Amino acid sequence: MAIEEPKxxxxxxxxxxxxxxxxxxxxxxxxxxxxxxxxxxxGFRLIAAYIFGQNQVSEKIAMTAPVAVEEQAVKSAKIAMTAPVNIESNAGQWTVSFVMPSEYTMETLPKPLNSKVQLRQIPAVKRAVITFSGFYNSQKVAEKTLELEEWMKTKNLQATGAPKFARYNPPWTLPFMRRNEVMIDVRD
Known part of the structure; x- marks a missing residue:
């Protein structure tokens, strides 16, 4: 299944x-x-509910396939799934986010019905990234974050935000085929 990723x-x-x-x-x-x-x-469940139709819209929205469209009792739109799912921590507070398909603007995206789901525009950004496969846990993410920070030092890259953990695959994906990343926004 071809899933759109951020450009x-x-x-x-x-x-x-x-x-x-x-x-x-x-x-x-x-x-x-x-x-x-x-x-x-x-977070995944809350945002998935939004893209699978828990949003306010009064017109059909073109899909960036491959998401199935079914008629709802309440008019709603399904939004194509994108990868990755991003997770960032701030002292026990987490922000879980999905990148919306590139065809949408803030004006054309349907508004979420759940007030916990927020839409936010992100400007162009530079990121240092480390990619790894397998299962993830807090310790593995911390190890990969440390490796990325060490690499950034060798390149004189300065972080401008907290590390983000991104996973690209559904839970049933075999560990060796999983794609995970730690990303850190860096100064231009």
């Missing part, structure tokens, strides 16, 4: 590290408390 260009590559320049994007996000797993699954 970016690779500025530098030293596997497993990359320096990327991302195009502006719109996020649907929720803020939650708890640990990584709790926040991840609860």
């Amino acid at each position: 970016y260009t690779v500025l530098e590559k030293t596997p497993p590290f990359e320096l990327r320049s991302y195009a502006p994007m719109i996020l649907a996000e929720v803020q939650l408390e708890g640990d990584l797993d709790e926040a991840s699954s609860q």
Whole structure:
């Protein structure tokens, strides 16, 4: 299933590290408390509910396939799934976000029915990224974050935000085929 991902260009590559320049994007996000797993699954469910139709809209929205469209009793739109699901922590508070398909603007995205789901425009940004496969847990994410920070030091890259953890695959994906990333926004 081809899932749209945020658009970016690779500025530098030293596997497993990359320096990327991302195009502006719109996020649907929720803020939650708890640990990584709790926040991840609860946030995923809340935002998935939004993109699967819990939104206010009075017209059909073109899909960026492959999401099935079914008629709802209440007029609603399904929004194509994108990857990755981003997770960032701020002392036990988590922000879980999905990047919205690039065809949408803040004006054309249907408004979420759940007030916990917020839409936010992100300007173009540079990010240092480390990619890894397998299962994730808080310790593995912390180790990969440390590796990324060490690489950033060797490149004289300055962080401008907290690390973000991104996962690209559904839970049933075999561990060796999973794609996970830690991303840190860096000064231009």
